[in-house]
Amino acid sequence: MTLTLTDVTLTYPDGDGRLTALDRVALDVPAGTLTAVVGPSGSGKSSLLAVAATLVAPDEGAVVVAGTDTAGLGRADKAALRRERIGIVFQQPNLLPSLTAAEQLQVMTHLSGRPAKAARSRALELLDAVGLAGQAGRRPHQLSGGQRQRINIARALMNDPALLLVDEPTSALDHERGAAVLDLLVTLTRQRSTATVLVTHDRTHLDRMDHTVTMLDGRLTAEVPA
Numbered sequence: 770m771t772l773t774l775t776d777v778t779l780t781y782p783d784g785d786g787r788l789t790a791l792d793r794v795a796l797d798v799p800a801g802t803l804t805a806v807v808g809p810s811g812s813g814k815s816s817l818l819a820v821a822a823t824l825v826a827p828d829e830g831a832v833v834v835a836g837t838d839t840a841g842l843g844r845a846d847k848a849a850l851r852r853e854r855i856g857i858v859f860q861q862p863n864l865l866p867s868l869t870a871a872e873q874l875q876v877m878t879h880l881s882g883r884p885a886k887a888a889r890s891r892a893l894e895l896l897d898a899v900g901l902a903g904q905a906g907r908r909p910h911q912l913s914g915g916q917r918q919r920i921n922i923a924r925a926l927m928n929d930p931a932l933l934l935v936d937e938p939t940s941a942l943d944h945e946r947g948a949a950v951l952d953l954l955v956t957l958t959r960q961r962s963t964a965t966v967l968v969t970h971d972r973t974h975l976d977r978m979d980h981t982v983t984m985l986d987g988r989l990t991a992e993v994p995a
C-alpha cells in the first residue's frame with residue numbers, strides 16, 4: 770500500500786471548542802490505482818489531502834506513505850518525504866509568470882538538489898506525457914487554462930512521486946477539458962504506478978476511477994454504486 774490512513778482524526782480550533790474535520794478516517798491506496806473522493810463543500814476533502822501530504826499532522830491515527838510512518842518524522846524529514854515521494858496538485862496552478870513551461874518543471878529538481886543536467890530532458894518528457902510537446906517554451910499567459918493545469922500535473926510528477934494528491938483539478942475548466950484532464954490522470958496513474966487520490970466535484974467521470982469514496986462531515990464511506 771502506498772498510502773494508508775488508519776483511524777485518522779483531525780480537529781481545528783473553532784471558537785471555544787474544536788471542529789472535527791476528519792473523524793476516524795481509514796483509507797488504503799495501492800500503487801497504480803486512482804481513488805476519487807467526492808462530497809459536499811466543507812466535508813473534509815482538502816483536509817484529507819493535507820494530512821496525506823504530511824502538511825498537517827492528525828490529532829489521532831496513523832499516516833503511512835510509501836512505507837514510512839510519518840508520525841515519527843520531524844519537520845525536515847517530512848519536507849524531504851514530500852519532495853521525494855509525494856506530488857501535490859492544487860486547484861489553482863500557481864505557475865510562475867516569467868518562466869516557460871519547461872522551466873516551471875525544472876525548478877522542482879533545483880529545489881530537490883538533484884543534478885540539473887537531467888532536469889531539462891525530464892521536463893520535456895513529462896510535457897510530452899501530458900500532451901504539451903511543442904509548448905515547452907511558452908509562458909503561462911500564452912497557454913489556456915487546461916494547458917496550465919497540465920503543466921501543474923507534470924510539475925507534480927517531476928520527482929517521480931509514489932503518491933499523487935490532486936485537489937479539484939478540473940474546477941476551473943469546462944466539461945470537455947476537465948474530462949481530458951481526468952483521462953490524463955488515469956493514464957499517468959497506470960504508466961507511472963502512482964497511488965493517486967483525486968478530489969473532484971465532477972461525478973460524471975467516476976466510472977473510470979478504481980475506487981470512489983464519499984466524505985460527509987469528516988467521515989469517509991465507500992461509494993455504493995447506483
Ligand code: ADP
Nearest residue numbers: 781782788790809810811812813814815816817
Ligand atoms: P472540503 O475540501 O471538503 O471543502 P475542508 O477540508 O476544506 O473541506 O474543510 C473541512 C472543515 O474544516 C470545514 O468545516 C472547514 O471550514 C474547516 N477547516 C478547513 N481548514 C481549516 C483551518 N485551517 N482552520 C479551521 N478550520 C478549517
Ligand code: MG
Nearest residue numbers: 814815816936
Ligand atoms: Mg476543498
